[in-house]
Amino acid sequence: MSHLEDLVARLDRALAGADAALAASYPGDRGVRQPVHTVYVPGDRYDEKTVAQWSAEAGRVLAEHAASMADVDAEVHDRVRAKLAAEPIEDLRIDFEDGYGNRPDADEDAAVVAAAAALAATVHDGSAPPFHGIRIKSFEAPTRHRGLRTLDLFLGSLVREGGLGEGFVITLPKVTSVEQVTAMVTALDALEAAHGIEAGSLRFEIQVETPQAILGSDGTALIARMIAAGSGRVTGLHYGTYDYSASLGVAAAFQSMEHPVADHAKDVMQVAAAGTGVFVSDGSTNVLPVGDPDAVRAAWRLHSRLVSRSLARGIYQGWDLHPAQLPSRYLATYAFFRDGLDVASARLRAYVHGGDSSYLDEPATAAALAAFVLRGVECGAVAVDEVQRLAGIDLAKLAELARRRIAA
Known part of the structure; x- marks a missing residue:
């Protein structure tokens, strides 16, 4: 063996652990498409017709205000109109957290079972969005039991109805510690066993909406450790615009996806997720395109600008909360790619x-x-x-x- 071959062999042995750690921690692309948005629908307002209703309402609003969009390229407009008809929602989250609120257990139980049955029906008839799932309440002590109860009921109902498929994902909100992520992994292990689900197949997203997720009490960026603690189950990091801003003391009038505190949080999220195969999503704007034509157009301009800004910063996903936000989401997204x-x-x-x-x-x-x-x-x-x-x-x-x- 030559001196060079001997040196290479020595370095291979010395770096074997680092090579293995790099491959395990940064596996790269997961081989799946990232949706351009996640649509949140309160759990008690979701049924088999929800996607079709959002499609019809988004198409109606787009047609109603088409004359005011002379600056929109005709091809972009046509493609968006077709998108709203064929696949208006790319990722749907049935919400049993903030969008649903705190209600008696019997009421939430009934809503969970009904929502699971409705989702299963759309999976069977092919009308379910390609990505879909549920947001449960957080693993903070006051809501932990209810969150787990909802997840258990939903999974049990979905499995019985034969509606659990590839596109299913769970959202865990208001994560404040690495231990909560570990607890979620433990919970999913147990629920897979309880409901006959393939081990390791359930995936979840972490909502980054607390300062503790960005900077821990020891001064470290906990979000990177949270991804590792997810044991390969974490698929996304979703920024929570309003909870995060409020936690840092930002006045309500200035809470926004483009506030400096938001940009800092998302910069940390992007660095933590790079190379891991975990998607990063921006949050939402709560300025809805409703009311008179001027109000709708103003809200669309704001939403389009925020979507375009996120895209330019390398964040390709966000949240939508109302059917009338779909036109501006797709108009801005399509213009970005076509330009x-x-x-x-x-x-x-x-x-x-x-x-x-x-x-x-x-x-x-x-x-x-x-x-x-x-x-x-x-x-x-x-x-x-x-x-x-x-x-x-x-x-x-x-x-x-x-x-x-x-x-x-």
Whole structure:
């Protein structure tokens, strides 16, 4: 063995632990699409017709105010109209936390069973959003029992109805400690065993809406430790605009997705999640597009600006709370991807096929370009044949360049 081979072997042995830890902690892309939003519907207001009702209301509002949107590209408008008809909600969360409130146990039990039956019915008939699930109450001491009771009832009912599928996810709100994440893993282990669910298959999101999730009492960023404590079950970090801002003493008039405290929290979330396969989602705006035409248009302008801002900062998901927010969500999202499509495709073509380009893109940038275009395809802003025409690559090559792991 040469001196170089001997040195490499020594370093391989010395770094074996670090190599294994890196691979385990940062597995990269999970091989699944990220929804552009999560829609929250109070548990007692959800039924089999909810998605269709949101579709109809969003389409109606879009049509009613179409004349006021002369600045919207016609192709974007047409694509959004089609999206609202075919897939208005990408990710649905049936809410038994703040959107539902505190009610007698018998009332919540009944609402949980009814919601589970309704979700199962939509899974069977194909009308369920591709991603869907439930938000339970937090694991803080006062609400822990109720949260677990709701989750147990919902899972039991969903399993009996044959409605538990790939797109199901649970949201755990107001997380204040790593131990709560560990407790959630313990709970899911037990509930899988109790209801005959495949071990390790249940997944959950952490809502980051307390300062303790960002900075612990020991001065460390707990959110990174929370991801690790999730034992591979954590799929997302969702920023809670109003709870988090209020916890830091921000006055109600200034609580916003673009407040500096919000940006700091989301910066920490993005760094903690990078390379882990965990998605980051922005929060919501509580300014709803309702009332007279001027009020609707003003709310749309605000929402569109906030959505565009999140997208530019690399946060590709947010929350929507009202059907009339769907047009502005998709108009802003589609415009973002379509505005950058030509340049991104040209750069990808030059990277793959060679030729003249004013950019000298490295593999990491090519991956970002491909991921950008792929996100546009997955949400419906971009057609596959456009990618083939503009970039000269097919969907498989696009996914390969984006480092999209193929789901098993």
